[in-house]
Amino acid sequence: MRRRDQRLMMIAAAGAVLVLAATLTFVGLRDSITYFVAPSELAEKAQSGQRVRLGGLVVDGTLRRDEDGAMRFAVTDGATQVEVRYAGILPDLFREGQGVVAEGTWAPGAAFEADRVLAKHDENYMPREVAEAIKQRGEWKGEDAP
């Protein structure tokens, strides 16, 4: 009898841990995922202050530095340009005219505040999201689908 109680206790405890883990996972997936948006979808899809990933091409000649050292550049998907502000050192692969993914928040009337900028560490590579965004605009010029 004692043995069965012990087993029941262990199963109950295991079940509790499992439920806890599942809850954490579902709450986590609900609250902390980041949507990917193209510049032309930003106003419509991103609520003010919500974290998103903005992907597109860096517009030639737009890279400059603010007084406080933060970098500013514009990102486009061929339809809309969005101004991005990033207080950090841009990744080595960051180039004007090339694909980039900026992660951060946006509010109407201000620049997109990025706290992370990804430019893939391979000169031939375009982040998949960027390729998707450009393809959706019908501006895709790559030789083959990614």
Add this chain to the structure above:
Amino acid sequence: MIAEIGAFAAALALALSLAQGVMGLTASRRDSRAQATAAIAQAAAALCIFGFICLIIVFVRSDFSVAVVAANSHIDKPLAYKIAGAWGNHEGSMLLWCTVSALFGAVLASTRGRQSQGLWSRSVGVQGLVTAGALIYTLFLSPPFARLDPAPMIGSGLNPLLQDPALVIHPPLLYLGYVGLSVPFSLAIAALIEGKADQAWARALRPWTLAAWMFLTAGIAIGSYWAYYELGWGGWWFWDPVENASFMPWLIAAALVHSAIVTERRGSLASWTMLLAIIGFGLAILGTFLVRSGVLTSVHAFAVDPQRGIAMLVLLFIALGVGFGLYAWRAPKLAQASGFAAVSRESMLVWNNFGLAIAAAVVLIGTLYPLIVEAMGGGLISVGPPFFNATVAPLLGVLLLLLPLGPMLTWRVGDMRTALMRLAPAGALALVTLVTALALSGWRAVPAIGLALGVWLIAGGFIYLWTRIERGEGRKLAKLAALPLAVWSMSLAHLGAGVLTIGAIAETAFRSERIVLLTPGESVDFVERRLTLLGVGQTEGPNYTATRAEFRVERGAAVQRLSAERRYFTTSPMPTTEVGILSGIDGDLYVALGEAARDETGAWSVRLYHNPLVYLIFLGALMMAFGGVLSLIALSRRKKVSP
């Protein structure tokens, strides 16, 4: 010519691996096929190694008529990186995968131990099929020896980020870990075919799980350190898909290391151990798939090709299909051995396995969720650090809270009250840490709990060692020296977990960072230090030019120099960041040089980080890996005593 010889050796190895698979699986108790299987396994391994050496030779000779050499090497490259270039690309690294798999097959074939002949020859056979699958993939979908016609005069060079000492060691270690998990898989499949998993089987399994886990630990630690100093962001773990791809097999391997102990010592948990072995290898293939297919956006450097990804998924489904199919069919028939009480060493190890497996599942869900959402038309999303910090961290926290209890309990029936009493000093120390950290950090709960956990683990580890020498007669120091190696290895690995926890929490929660614009001669104060930019000049390396900034760092009376570079490689349009790091007892001062200001002020943007106690992260991981090494030595010694 050498390339053709290499390709021929690899093709021959494929034929031999297939033969090894067929012979090993069909060997019966009496005939000599089992012996032949072992000989074939050794021949296949020799051929694979020979083929891989051929690949290294074409890289060293910069034979640009071979496609991978032309795409990944350059005549100017230092010799060490020419050699490492052989595995610094997809094709070569896949050949390395095959070679390691064949090599492990040969080692498996020559270490029968006390296994029955059937189990032994079947496991060698399954390993042969694993090697064959990898070779088919390599030779047909990513041939490492393919020629280019006409041959280019000059190679396009290795991705400059990869020109680093870590490239020489990081990928081979990870592959040793990934492929190491194929051996427990082969052993599990063999046991399922035989319908028998005894303690001799678990005994054969243990060194392989330990070796795979140890290689993964070391490989991940070195990769993490590489990312820390190469990417120039000051971070060491980003919950990036590529990192998760290696973390999932690591978690399962850690679970396997513990469950195999129970199966060997007590005969229980055999079917669970098998299930873990199958899942572990599945995750190792999934990891290779995630890294190589590019289905998920990663910050790490890889060339990707979706078509190869599909082939890899096919291999994954074959391995998991066979594994789970056999498991569902045969595992219920396996005899379950002795039971254990709810409070015992076994039950603590069950909890350990439960926690690690759930953590692996959560990482898997988080990593694959973007793919699932996209497949269901939910748009493109990414799951980042906030998710993993909110889910995996608390799970691992609970696991670490329970960890010191495990070794304090005895097998079968343990005494929780005595264990807790003995651990009371560690608990008190952890509470003091908790309160102190809360007060000093302005009531930030999460870091305080993390630091307290680390202290609990370390103090608990020392208390365990104390209980081992406190009993009986004799001088304590003499008894400490006479402790079995197995005790040391376990203690070292567990202490390493505590050290890593403290480092990870300190670095993540208390890091400072700042971006400044500095003109030469200008100074800035940063975390008790005064940093002065002395000057910025040009230097030359073997195949790059660099902009180098020199700094003076004053801290109290101590003055040190530090330099940070941006390197421009002749073969690549992108510069790389070479950060300057000054390590001290309180952590690292980490300086990355940015770009010159676009205006004419002569100022440079400089990113400063202070990463407190960051070295504890790598030290802790190395302690864990070294614990694995000690445990392997302990296991091999034991075999010699009782053959």
